Amino acid sequence: MRVTMIGTGYVGLVSGVCFSEFGFDVTCVDIDEAKIAKLKKLQSPIYEPGLDDLIARNHEAGHLTFTTDFDAAVAEADVVFIAVGTPSRRGDGEADLSYVFEAARRIAHAMRPETVVVIKSTVVVGTCRKVHEIIEAERPDVPFSICSNPEFLREGSAIEDFMRPDRVIVGVEDERGEKALRQLYRPLYLRETPIVVTTLENAEITKYAANAFLAMKITFINEIANLCEKVGGDVQQVASGIGLDNRIGGKFLHAGPGYGGSCFPKDTNAFAATGRNNGAPQLLVEATIAVNDARKRDMADRILEALGPNPAGKTVGVLGIAFKPNTDDVRDAPSLVIVPRLVGAGVRVRAHDPEAREQAERLLPGMEWCDQPYEVTEGADAVAVLTEWNIYRGLDLKRMADKMAGDTVVDLRNIYRPEDVVEAGLNYISIGKKAYGADT
Numbered sequence: 001m002r003v004t005m006i007g008t009g010y011v012g013l014v015s016g017v018c019f020s021e022f023g024f025d026v027t028c029v030d031i032d033e034a035k036i037a038k039l040k041k042l043q044s045p046i047y048e049p050g051l052d053d054l055i056a057r058n059h060e061a062g063h064l065t066f067t068t069d070f071d072a073a074v075a076e077a078d079v080v081f082i083a084v085g086t087p088s089r090r091g092d093g094e095a096d097l098s099y100v101f102e103a104a105r106r107i108a109h110a111m112r113p114e115t116v117v118v119i120k121s122t123v124v125v126g127t128c129r130k131v132h133e134i135i136e137a138e139r140p141d142v143p144f145s146i147c148s149n150p151e152f153l154r155e156g157s158a159i160e161d162f163m164r165p166d167r168v169i170v171g172v173e174d175e176r177g178e179k180a181l182r183q184l185y186r187p188l189y190l191r192e193t194p195i196v197v198t199t200l201e202n203a204e205i206t207k208y209a210a211n212a213f214l215a216m217k218i219t220f221i222n223e224i225a226n227l228c229e230k231v232g233g234d235v236q237q238v239a240s241g242i243g244l245d246n247r248i249g250g251k252f253l254h255a256g257p258g259y260g261g262s263c264f265p266k267d268t269n270a271f272a273a274t275g276r277n278n279g280a281p282q283l284l285v286e287a288t289i290a291v292n293d294a295r296k297r298d299m300a301d302r303i304l305e306a307l308g309p310n311p312a313g314k315t316v317g318v319l320g321i322a323f324k325p326n327t328d329d330v331r332d333a334p335s336l337v338i339v340p341r342l343v344g345a346g347v348r349v350r351a352h353d354p355e356a357r358e359q360a361e362r363l364l365p366g367m368e369w370c371d372q373p374y375e376v377t378e379g380a381d382a383v384a385v386l387t388e389w390n391i392y393r394g395l396d397l398k399r400m401a402d403k404m405a406g407d408t409v410v411d412l413r414n415i416y417r418p419e420d421v422v423e424a425g426l427n428y429i430s431i432g433k434k435a436y437g438a439d440t
């Protein structure tokens with residue numbers, strides 16, 4: 001079976017490469033010539049552990065090719081995936097589907113009869129039907145099938161998530177589509193992965209409902225963290241306590257500075273808009289969005305407070321800019337709200353991130369970059385941890401204290417043990433716990 005993947009963004013590239021690893025012949029298409037040129041040199045345009053190796057291996061084995069020639073790639077395919085972007089539209093937060101519809105029109109012109117078109121991009125309910133109408137209008141006499149196959153990959157562990165997912169969701173409208181997707185996911189089925197075959201609409205809603213629920217779960221524990229701070233609790237212990245209830249589950253209960261990334265912020269906004277547009281407001285999701293937005297600002301204020309009554313002119317060393325570890329992605333990262341708020345208050349901000357510099361440099365003017373983690377602590381009045389990269393976990397706190405001008409660590413990811421920080425002679429402000437003072 002020949003597969004063509006339209007769009008070599010995160011989801012498209014990882015999925016295309018992984019299907020080639022399953023042994024299918026995959027062509028990845030993008031209109032961005034620079035991206036395709038890079039891929040032809042077997043270099044991944046995104047940072048994702050393990051991806052470069054899979055690209056090289058499958059390209060050399062002859063399963064994986066890259067091209068900008070959309071029409072040729074579609075014409076030779078049995079299954080065409082649409083994995084183009086669905087960014088938030090400015091103003092109303094709704095998903096911009098114009099790239100999906102444009103891809104559908106072009107596929108209609110180039111495809112051969114009985115092509116199976118699969119929408120992998122995250123799209124609001126009803127989009128797959130619209131894609132069907134678009135293709136049918138362009139090629140009324142040619143049989144084809146539409147499927148929905150949403151993706152649940154996490155950045156940083158995307159390959160593992162693709163190869164060992166909790167489940168695969170497949171929305172279909174006919175047998176041809178179902179058969180093609182069952183065949184494509186057969187390697188996972190053999191590993192006993194549940195394959196949920198359902199309608200197009202159910203598949204579309206499932207994707208948004210899953211992300212909205214996870215975003216809500218994180219936001220829930222973040223609010224519990226606020227309460228813990230006020231009453232002398234410890235959110236990590238509360239999270240373990242509730243997480244052991246199988247109905248709740250322990251994952252996605254790490255309190256932090258608010259969720260970011262390319263999916264949760266965009267998808268919760270789009271889902272809330274879908275609810276409003278269809279007369280079924282999703283009030284929990286609306287509240288999640290508002291609480292999460294406010295949280296990022298509150299985190300900046302927490303750091304400013306740690307600097308005392310006159311933060312202007314003080315220096316903060318920031319560890320971590322990416323929205324989470326093992327990625328260079330900074331989309332909707334808490335750092336993009338926190339750093340400008342600090343800079344706006346006249347604070348000098350010096351930051352380190354192992355991967356995100358290239359992506360973040362132009363988004364964070366007025367911030368200085370350091371090459372090494374210890375460099376950010378030099379002369380800092382406070383050090384703030386924004387991303388839980390492993391290399392920050394093992395920093396020598398005593399060495400850090402010696403280099404700092406001040407004595408406060410604001411750990412927004414709870415990566416240190418309060419006793420260790422205090423032992424190094426530093427004050428420790430974290431999430432969902434009381435503040436620990438070096439002299440208390």
Ligand code: UDX
Pocket residue numbers: 151152153154155156211214218251252253254255256257258259260261262263264323324
């Ligand atoms: C997410 C979903 O997990 C994935 O299924 C979907 O397809 C795309 O969106 P991703 O954005 O890569 O994946 O990252 P994820 O690990 O889910 O983290 C998202 C954000 O939530 C990050 O900012 C992270 O720091 C935050 N988070 C996550 C928490 O604050 N606490 C947690 O317990 C988990």
